[in-house]
Every structure is written in structure tokens, then in C-alpha cells.
Amino acid sequence: MMQTDRQSTFLKSSSKGRADTRQQPAVPWILTLPLVALCLVLAGLSAAWAQEEPQWRHGSALTGEPKYPADFKHFDYVNPDAPKGGIVRLGESRGFDTLNPVLSKGNPAPGLGLMYDSLLEPALDEININSEYGLIAEAMRYPADYSWVEYRLNPQARWQDGTPISVDDVIWSFEKIKEVNPSQAFYYRHVEKAEPAGENVIRFSFDSAGNRELPKIVGQLIILPKHWWEGTGSDGKPRDIARGTLEPPLGSGPYRIRSFEPGRNIVYERVEDYWAKEHPVRIGSYNFDVVRYDVFLDSAVELEAFKGDQYDFREELSANVWSKAYDFPAVRDGRVVLEEFPNKASGRMQAYVPNLRREKFQDPRIREALNYAYDFETTNAVVSAGLHKRIGSYFAGTELASSGLPTGKELEILETVRDEVPPEVFTKPFENPVGGNPQNVRENLRQAVRLFREAGYKLDGGRMVDAKTGEQFSIEFIYFDRSAERGLLPYTKNLENIGVKTVLRLIDVPQYINRVQNRDFDMATLVWGQSLSPGNEQRDFWGSEAADRPQSRNYGGIKDPAVDKLIERVIFAKDRDELVAATHALDRVLLWNHYVVPQFYSDVDRTARWNRFSHPAELPEYTHGFPAIWWWDAEKAAAVRGAQ
16 A cells, blocks of 8 residues: 555544544554554554655665765766867678667667667676766666666656667567567566556566566666667658667667668767767767777687778787787877786687587586697697686686585575485585696596596497497587687697597588577587676576577576576675675586586687777776777877878
């Protein structure tokens, strides 16, 4: 019952007559109190009601309080006086065939996020997604049990055609995204409904209490213009959010599409009358007049295009390329700047991922054997100039990575699944096999053969065969970048040495995506990025419900009741300490099940840029922020042009 209903009930009771008490119902107990006591009781009840009603807030933190107060002027890490102007050109390795930002099928154009605002905006100097601040929503509120959230929309929020962003837009966006994108439907499946809750207010109700991340997850929803998508396209036909489109869509964000060539390039221009350009979360950001993406389908061509000044900024993911390919004239004379930024914002698991849906990979001893055959140390030294680190956690590079033996809260959590997890979880720290020299490699391959034998295989004439059927164990590796062969070839050579037949299948990017999504693979290299605040996405990564859903990120097909339980402990953690402990427990159980063959990671972002840009003196702790908070530096650009 709402507060107003309670007050009304008391008022009605106090106005009843007392002419014949024998005929009337008993006098409410509250009216028998002395006047002073009555006032005190009513005051206490009013205070209780006030506490029950959540207060509107400008932002919210997953744990603790947000860093920035309600009256903050801009984020600390931006230059509020950054000049507007210039162009930034970016390279992209994947083509595109649609400008629809929400479909799960097709390849959306790079940079579409520049066109859209969301209800909330995260701060880049706080733990990833820990704190978010109102943008389209000027305020939010939710009860102590997190069973719902309300957003009050900013009356200034506008689409780029001047139409106000409405509650209908938000509800329509939520419903349509769930309808056309199965992954998003799964992600938002605990949101029971979205409905108006007053003037310019929308409420999202959840199917259970205690999930402190859900209010913020909903706040990250991309908001689309209902009136545009339900209108008629430039071809005279009704638009359809469930289909791909090459008609530039209407947005609400700082950029709009200026021009594009499908699969080749797309150019965005800054919106001069952008509704939020003076908003505190936007001051000092999105400073370039033009943002351009050019597509290069071959990694070698993409690198040469950068050297030839065809685009401006490159993040080098290959340690081998970084160590060998950046000694060219523009680097030596300062026109190109090489810079490493510490990567503290995220963890990752990059791995060779066996498809557990195939019977041959279901025995954990087989999967462990595959790890023994991988000689990371030699590959790292020869191929990557020793610049990589071996991944030993699903949250590598963060405080969320497990280590040593479980103790304290982590051990307490693991005790709840003791009978459902490998015993080593409690007795041995997880460590990958170590190669790096012929003696270690030979010993590791002997261990791999032993594990295969325990799993029912034997060596027969140099072939690893099923002892019952005589069928040779084989693995097809799919990949889309020929440079991956530098790491694949030594790995498959080791597998061949223990009798495993291997096939390397180079395919194009669309085919690779389709085969992974449709689970049509033996082994593929895949990556999971992790925020510093893991939560509901873990169900999509490792949860049993996601295993048979084609477009989930549970690529390997993990179905494990203990993993499911630990995911829930992560999601419903009550504070940061419990979140870290639950994540450690989840990490440890995933590792000891040998679901993947961990590869490598780097704790720095290696970047190269043509020296035309400047950035704030103090970059945010968790990202270098390019290009969002950088700007065109006319003086530097002139120097580069003059040197050429």
C-alpha cells in the first residue's frame, strides 16, 4: 500500500462519529492515545514511510557511493576547454553490411555507438561500470532490495530531428531489442516489464530482489527512436528494426553519419546542436569534427596503410609485430608516436576453446592433455619477443584472479559446492604446464599421453586412437587471420607428435563468426573480456542456460551446476569483498575443469599514432580514452605536415 493510501485510511478513521459506540466498530487503538503520544506515533510512521520511498539520485555506484556529487561540472579526467575540430581516422579489420545497431545477425558498421546516448553514462576513472551518472535519465531511484528501478528522463533530451526522447522510446527500445536479439533477451531476461510510472518516468520491474547490478544494466540500454523506426524509409517502404538497413538511422548522440561505402568506410560528423554538449558527462569529450573508419580485411595491408598515413591511430595486438615492424622513418623522426598505456580496466581469458558439445572433448583429462601439449614459453619467446604473459585465470591481470589456495570467504563459498567440483580446487593452486626447453616439453607430452590413456585412448603406430573403436583423435582448428599460424603451427606440431591428427582451416571473418555462433567447430581461439565488476554477463559466458543458445558467449558449451551456483554468488554479492571472493571461487572452478587451453595476455595497451593529437595531462586510471577525450592539435598537425 502506498503512503497516500495509509494516510487516507488514518484520516477516515479519525472522522468517524461516536454517538453509539455499541453500534460502531471498535475505536482504532491509535485514537486512544494521548495527543502528544499520538503525534509522536504519527511522526514515527511518517518517517518510516519516507524511508520506504527511495530517493531520486543523480548517479549510483555498484558498491559504495559515486565519486562525483550531484552538482559536478565535468569529469576530472577531461580538459573542459578542449578545442573542437579536426578529424580522426581509424582502421577497422571487419567489413560491415548494416547500420542497424541492435541486430544479432549481420555485421554492423563500426562506430554506431557514437550516434546514441543511453540512460546512464559511466565514469572512466572509477572501477569499470561501478559508477554511472544520468544522461538521458536525469535521475534514478530504486529500493533497498533492488527489486525495481525508475528513471526520470531529462526533459532536454532530444533526437537529432528535435523530437523529445520519451518514455515510449525507452519502452519500445527495450521490448524490440529483446525481440530481435536473442543475446540481449537472455541478458535482460530478469526484467519482467517496463512501464510508465508518472510523467516522464519509466519503471523496470525485476523478477527477484537482491540483484544490485540490474538497475545499472538497464541504464546501459541503447535507446532508439520509435517514431523513426516505425516510419517510412527513403525507399518508400516501412522500416523494420528486425532487418538490416543501409539507410542512415536517426540518433541522439554527439555524431551522425555523413557518408559511407558498405564494407569499406564510414564517416561520422559531429552534431553542432547536440542536446547534451554542455552536459557534465559530455564536457570535454567527443571533440573531433569528423570520425572516419576505413576497413582493411588483411592485417598486413592494415599495418602498411598505417605506415602510409592512411589512418591515425593503431592499437597493436600482436607482440611480434610490435617488436619488429615499427622501426620506420616516421617513428624515427617523431611524426609517429609509440606509447604503451597500462591496462587496468579489464581482465581477459583468451584461449583455444574446445567444443564440449562434441563427445571427444567431454572428458576433462583430454582437455587437460591439450594444455600439456601447448608450449607457451617457447612460442612467446620465438613468436612474441617474450612480451606476453601466460593466462592463468579467467580474470587475468586483475584482483579478481584467483591464486594460491582458497581461504576465508572464498573457501566458505567453495564449501557450498565441495561435492560438485574437482578435489584439486581445495588442495592445489592452479598452474599451467611450463615448457620453454626440450626437457620440459618432452615431460609435458608424456603427461599428455598418460592423460589420453586414462581417458581410453592408446598410441597405435604413432596415432592416438580410441582403444575401443580404433578412430584417431583429430582436431580441426578454425581461424580467420593468417598471422595466427605463427602460434598454431608449433602447437599443432606438438599434438601431431603425440598422435593427434590436426587440420588448420583458414576461413573469412563472416564464416568464422557463423561457425562459432552455430557451434560448428572443434577448436577456435576465442576471447572473453571481463570488467572489474563481474555480474549478470557471467551467465552468458559460462552458465548452463546459455550453453545451447547459438548466439551466447558460452562458446565451449559449459554445463556445470557448481559453476551456475557460483555465478549466482557473484551476481548477488552484497559488497565488494564478497564479490571478489565469489569471483575467485568461480575462477578456480572454471580453471580446474580444464574447459579451455589458456593462451596469453598483455597488461599494457601498445599504441601507435600519427602525432596530430593531444590529451589531458592526467588520463583516467582505467583507460587511455582515445579518441573520446582527446582532441585535434593544430600545431602538432602542422608540424607533421611540414615534415612530410
